[in-house]
Amino acid sequence: MATMSDVARRAGVSLSTVSYVLTGARPISPRTRDRVLAAMKELDYQPNAMAQGLASRRTTLLGLMLPMDDRGLGATEAAFATGAAAAAADAGYHLMLHPAGATDVDALRRLGNRRLLDGALLMEVRLDDRRVPLLRRLGIPFVLIGRTADPAGTPFVDIDFDRTVEDAVEHLTALGHRDVVYVNHSVADLEAGYGPARRTAEAFAAAMRARGLPPVMVPAEDTAAGGRRALAEALRRVPGLTAVLAMNESALFGVLGGLADRGLRVPDDVSVVSMVTSESVAELATPALTSLTSPGSAVGRLAVEILISTLDPEGADRSAPEIRQELLSCALQVRGTSAPARG
Amino acid sequence: MATMSDVARRAGVSLSTVSYVLTGARPISPRTRDRVLAAMKELDYQPNAMAQGLASRRTTLLGLMLPMDDRGLGATEAAFATGAAAAAADAGYHLMLHPAGATDVDALRRLGNRRLLDGALLMEVRLDDRRVPLLRRLGIPFVLIGRTADPAGTPFVDIDFDRTVEDAVEHLTALGHRDVVYVNHSVADLEAGYGPARRTAEAFAAAMRARGLPPVMVPAEDTAAGGRRALAEALRRVPGLTAVLAMNESALFGVLGGLADRGLRVPDDVSVVSMVTSESVAELATPALTSLTSPGSAVGRLAVEILISTLDPEGADRSAPEIRQELLSCALQVRGTSAPARG
DNA sequence: CTGAAAGCGCTAACAA
DNA sequence: TTGTTAGCGCTTTCAG
Numbered sequence: 001m002a003t004m005s006d007v008a009r010r011a012g013v014s015l016s017t018v019s020y021v022l023t024g025a026r027p028i029s030p031r032t033r034d035r036v037l038a039a040m041k042e043l044d045y046q047p048n049a050m051a052q053g054l055a056s057r058r059t060t061l062l063g064l065m066l067p068m069d070d071r072g073l074g075a076t077e078a079a080f081a082t083g084a085a086a087a088a089a090d091a092g093y094h095l096m097l098h099p100a101g102a103t104d105v106d107a108l109r110r111l112g113n114r115r116l117l118d119g120a121l122l123m124e125v126r127l128d129d130r131r132v133p134l135l136r137r138l139g140i141p142f143v144l145i146g147r148t149a150d151p152a153g154t155p156f157v158d159i160d161f162d163r164t165v166e167d168a169v170e171h172l173t174a175l176g177h178r179d180v181v182y183v184n185h186s187v188a189d190l191e192a193g194y195g196p197a198r199r200t201a202e203a204f205a206a207a208m209r210a211r212g213l214p215p216v217m218v219p220a221e222d223t224a225a226g227g228r229r230a231l232a233e234a235l236r237r238v239p240g241l242t243a244v245l246a247m248n249e250s251a252l253f254g255v256l257g258g259l260a261d262r263g264l265r266v267p268d269d270v271s272v273v274s275m276v277t278s279e280s281v282a283e284l285a286t287p288a289l290t291s292l293t294s295p296g297s298a299v300g301r302l303a304v305e306i307l308i309s310t311l312d313p314e315g316a317d318r319s320a321p322e323i324r325q326e327l328l329s330c331a332l333q334v335r336g337t338s339a340p341a342r343g
Numbered sequence: 344m345a346t347m348s349d350v351a352r353r354a355g356v357s358l359s360t361v362s363y364v365l366t367g368a369r370p371i372s373p374r375t376r377d378r379v380l381a382a383m384k385e386l387d388y389q390p391n392a393m394a395q396g397l398a399s400r401r402t403t404l405l406g407l408m409l410p411m412d413d414r415g416l417g418a419t420e421a422a423f424a425t426g427a428a429a430a431a432a433d434a435g436y437h438l439m440l441h442p443a444g445a446t447d448v449d450a451l452r453r454l455g456n457r458r459l460l461d462g463a464l465l466m467e468v469r470l471d472d473r474r475v476p477l478l479r480r481l482g483i484p485f486v487l488i489g490r491t492a493d494p495a496g497t498p499f500v501d502i503d504f505d506r507t508v509e510d511a512v513e514h515l516t517a518l519g520h521r522d523v524v525y526v527n528h529s530v531a532d533l534e535a536g537y538g539p540a541r542r543t544a545e546a547f548a549a550a551m552r553a554r555g556l557p558p559v560m561v562p563a564e565d566t567a568a569g570g571r572r573a574l575a576e577a578l579r580r581v582p583g584l585t586a587v588l589a590m591n592e593s594a595l596f597g598v599l600g601g602l603a604d605r606g607l608r609v610p611d612d613v614s615v616v617s618m619v620t621s622e623s624v625a626e627l628a629t630p631a632l633t634s635l636t637s638p639g640s641a642v643g644r645l646a647v648e649i650l651i652s653t654l655d656p657e658g659a660d661r662s663a664p665e666i667r668q669e670l671l672s673c674a675l676q677v678r679g680t681s682a683p684a685r686g
Numbered sequence: 687c688t689g690a691a692a693g694c695g696c697t698a699a700c701a702a
Numbered sequence: 703t704t705g706t707t708a709g710c711g712c713t714t715t716c717a718g
Contacts, residue, residue: 003711014689019713046456050402051711053393054694068425078416085440086411096439097428113389224626257629283567286600346695357705362697372703394695397710
């Protein structure tokens with residue numbers, strides 16, 4: 001493996017000149033720069049990452065922190081992760097996958113003390129997330145994918161749940177639906193302060209009340225069986241139900257199964273709209289789901305770009321330490337599961 | 344941030360003693376070890392990862408190389424990735440996500456020259472995968488998740504496609520099905536030498552012929568629409584079709600939709616079996632899919648364990664440079680989409 | 687515009 | 703059983 005002094009020797013310059021060609025930290029005459037670059041090509045030289053990291057205190061490593069309890073990522077989260085990895089690679093950074101959920105603070109502290117990461121992305125953010133104060137204390141820059149209860153001063157990229165829910169409710173009510181039930185995530189998620197679950201619950205209540213309609217919400221486990229149970233409860237509470245809104249893909253397919261079992265046709269008898277859903281999942285249903293499409297990899301990509309902009313010396317405009325907070329929308333895609341209310 | 348000499352000073356020992364306590368590379372008396380460990384606790388010391396990497400030439404970084412073209416990972420691949428990340432973390436390693444598919448050799452070479460990785464995991468392995476000779480040349484240990492055409496001398500973890508297909512065909516033929524069509528991945532995937540597509544194609548042909556049945560295979564794009572087209576072709580080629588076998592989840596849901604549209608009931612008229620499928624996806628269908636369940640995160644976990652065993656000085660038994668090659672099975676789970684052949 | 691040299695925080699000889 | 707010290711391959715002063 002060629003080292004920097006191999007390059008220097010070959011180019012007939014000093015070690016530091018090679019370094020400055022690489023970092024651009026001081027002007028180099030075109031002639032010597034060319035000689036150095038040529039030597040690099042010839043030797044297929046790439047700077048040693050560890051040496052660079054040790055000397056410069058910048059590792060070009062970013063951590064994607066997320067809990068990895070059960071069966072890994074859903075389609076939406078997987079898109080976040082791949083978008084983030086691609087954006088990192090485009091910028092010369094590397095993305096590491098870390099099993100560190102909202103409560104795994106010890107592992108995160110150890111990781112932080114090792115000075116491995118230039119920055120971190122937090123996924124599965126809870127309204128009260130202990131990782132946030134910890135990273136701040138460790139001095140590790142981070143961007144949330146999601147939001148805490150009080151996001152002041154914390155950069156984040158999140159989905160605009162208010163608007164997503166509003167758009168979904170508007171779509172259904174414009175079709176004449178008045179008996180709408182919202183199938184949310186589980187009680188456990190709601191109680192744990194899972195942002196998407198809580199925010200959509202509030203947004204749904206607001207959207208329905210603004211239309212003079214009762215906001216009926218039913219929680220559901222993230223499984224088909226959970227969806228079936230939720231449908232049963234929904235029908236008990238609203239016997240004349242004509243539409244189901246959901247933000248729980250696994251449960252939603254259970255809801256569809258339950259409707260079929262009861263002889264209720266979609267969308268003739270009951271309309272179904274899925275929120276924050278990837279196109280590939282929406283296409284799995286028959287008919288394909290009317291949904292509010294998740295921005296997918298754009299979320300991860302944007303989060304990485306924001307994070308990197310705070311790391312790059314040039315980007316870090318210390319006079320204006322701008323905290324970027326972005327809400328991305330889900331676009332309504334009317335497919336086959338929504339239709340005018342019956343009667 | 345505390346450094347090693349802070350610890351040494353506090354414990355009243357030399358720098359190297361602290362280092363040896365950490366690495367265990369030479370015996371330390373219980374008394375001094377305790378003093379050192381106590382000092383570490385008090386200072387919340389963690390060794391600087393970059394310094395350790397530079398000095399020891401071991402980075403504790405593993406790369407997960409996979410193409411990240413379109414919409415990221417499917418459920419099965421996501422499970423591989425999270426399993427790998429969890430296993431890496433358990434062993435004190437870190438897993439990085441790298442966009443480097445079978446043909447992205449340049450990016451991989453640059454990465455390799457930077458000496459960032461202790462080892463690599465290759466996903467989406469093609470039968471003829473250029474990453475394999477490259478990594479060998481770079482001297483970077485790796486394990487395939489998948490197999491090349493000639494896997495001799497290359498460690499891998501893969502799914503036992505022969506057995507999976509055989510089990511699926513046996514399940515269907517035992518139920519009396521004789522008119523079975525296999526819906527595979529796309530023509531493009533087959534031509535590109537995508538292992539799972541090619542191996543299952545051969546295994547299906549073998550399993551059917553062994554039973555005196557004609558092996559009819561139809562390729563399909565990985566979309567619901569692709570599945571619908573595949574079903575149409577399948578019915579054209581085998582009008583009396585009573586069973587569909589598939590290893591293409593996205594297409595499979597299109598097949599289910601197409602069957603429903605034609606008034607063909609599952610499983611009464613047509614049985615459907617999905618291979619290498621995660622439980623969560625199988626549960627999405629109504630009725631839930633009879634499937635051969637993918638080993639999921641176990642694949643990634645095992646691959647990491649094998650990789651690390653070749654890295655650890657202790658594990659690297661150089662007298663027997665054992666190449667581990669593991670095939671994991673998919674267990675048949677009979678759910679709601681398979682039943683005795685009609686008539 | 688370029689060079690020399692002092693670290694960065696560790697590991698691993700070498701020496702005792 | 704422990705200490706001393708020479709690197710690992712870079713970045714970045716300080717000097718010219």
